[in-house]
Amino acid sequence: MKELSLNILDIAQNSIHAEASLVKIILTETDETLKLEIMDDGKGMSEDFLARVTDPFSTTRTTRKVGMGLPLLQLAAEQTGGSMTITSRERALHPEDHGTEVTALFYKNHLDFTPLGDVISTVVSLVQGSPDVDFLYVHELPDRTVELDTRDIREVLGDIPLSAPDVLVWIRETLIEQYGTGE
Amino acid sequence: MKSLEELKAIRDRMQNKVVLREGAAEKRIVVGMATCGIAAGARPVLNTFVEEIANRGLTGSVEVSQTGCIGMCRFEPIVEVFEGDQRVTYVHVNPAKAKEIVEKHIVGGEPIVDYTIGAAEK
Numbered sequence: 001m002k003e004l005s006l007n008i009l010d011i012a013q014n015s016i017h018a019e020a021s022l023v024k025i026i027l028t029e030t031d032e033t034l035k036l037e038i039m040d041d042g043k044g045m046s047e048d049f050l051a052r053v054t055d056p057f058s059t060t061r062t063t064r065k066v067g068m069g070l071p072l073l074q075l076a077a078e079q080t081g082g083s084m085t086i087t088s089r090e091r092a093l094h095p096e097d098h099g100t101e102v103t104a105l106f107y108k109n110h111l112d113f114t115p116l117g118d119v120i121s122t123v124v125s126l127v128q129g130s131p132d133v134d135f136l137y138v139h140e141l142p143d144r145t146v147e148l149d150t151r152d153i154r155e156v157l158g159d160i161p162l163s164a165p166d167v168l169v170w171i172r173e174t175l176i177e178q179y180g181t182g183e
Numbered sequence: 184m185k186s187l188e189e190l191k192a193i194r195d196r197m198q199n200k201v202v203l204r205e206g207a208a209e210k211r212i213v214v215g216m217a218t219c220g221i222a223a224g225a226r227p228v229l230n231t232f233v234e235e236i237a238n239r240g241l242t243g244s245v246e247v248s249q250t251g252c253i254g255m256c257r258f259e260p261i262v263e264v265f266e267g268d269q270r271v272t273y274v275h276v277n278p279a280k281a282k283e284i285v286e287k288h289i290v291g292g293e294p295i296v297d298y299t300i301g302a303a304e305k
Binding site: 001006009010013067068069072118121122124125128129152153156157158160164165166167168169170 | 187189190191193194196197198216217218219221222226227229230233236237242247248249251252
C-alpha cells in the first residue's frame with residue numbers, strides 16, 4: 001500500500017464484515033512514533049482463527065474476508081522496526097463484550113515508514129460505504145487532536161443517511177478544518 | 184468540530200426532499216473496495232464518482248456503492264455500472280476515467296467500450 005491510510009481503510013472493512021456497530025480508529029502520534037488502533041464491537045474471532053490470521057498462505061481459503069490485509073499492515077509496521085498485535089473476543093463466548101482490536105506501532109523516522117497519506121478520504125470512504133455503522137476517529141498529534149464521532153452527527157441528522165453527499169462533504173470539510181492543512 | 188448548525192441546515196434541507204428508497208436508483212455504480220482494489224487505487228476512484236454524482240445533481244437517480252473482491256484482482260480498480268438488466272464492467276479505472284464514465288455512460292447513456300473488461304482481455 002502506498003499510504004498507511006489505505007491500510008486503515010482496508011482493515012476497518014474487516015470490522016464492518018464482522019458486523020460491528022461501532023468502529024474506533026485511534027491514531028496517536030509523537031515525534032518518533034505513530035500508533036494505530038482499530039477497535040470494533042463485531043463478532044470477533046476464535047482463538048484458532050486468530051492464531052492463523054496473519055499468515056496469508058495458510059488462511060486464504062478459509063478466511064476470504066481477511067486475506068492479505070492484516071499481513072500487509074504487519075509488514076508496514078515491522079519494516080519500520082515496529083510491530084502489530086491483534087486481540088479478539090468471540091461473540092459466541094463473550095456475548096456481552098466481544099470484538100477485535102488491531103494495534104500497530106510504526107517508527108516514523110525509519111526509511112521504510114509509509115506516510116499516513118490522505119486519511120480524510122479514508123474516513124469519508126468508510127462512512128460512504130457503511131452509513132449505518134458508527135465510526136469514532138481520533139488522531140492525536142503532538143500539538144492537537146482531530147476527532148470525529150458519527151454518533152454525534154447521527155443524532156443531529158435523525159433519519160437522513162450519513163452517506164448523503166452533503167453530509168459527506170461536511171465530514172470532509174470538518175476534518176480538513178481540524179487538521180488546518182487546507183488540504 | 185465544524186459547526187453543527189451547518190449540519191442542521193443540511194438536515195432541514197434534506198427533510199424537504201423525497202427520501203430515495205434503497206434500490207430505487209435507475210443506475211448503480213459499484214466500486215471494488217477489497218484489499219486488491221484499494222491497493223490498486225480504488226479510493227480516489229470511489230471519491231471521484233461520489234463527487235461527480237453529487238456535483239451533477241444525480242444523487243436521486245444514481246447510487247454509488249462499494250463491494251468486495253470479485254476474484255479478478257489483476258484488473259482492479261474494477262467498477263461495475265448496473266442499469267436494468269445491463270451490466271458494464273470497467274477495469275483499471277482511475278479518477279480521470281471515472282469522470283469520463285460519468286459524463287459519457289451515466290449522463291450520455293453510451294458505455295465506453297475501450298475501458299471495459301472485454302476490451303482489456305483482447
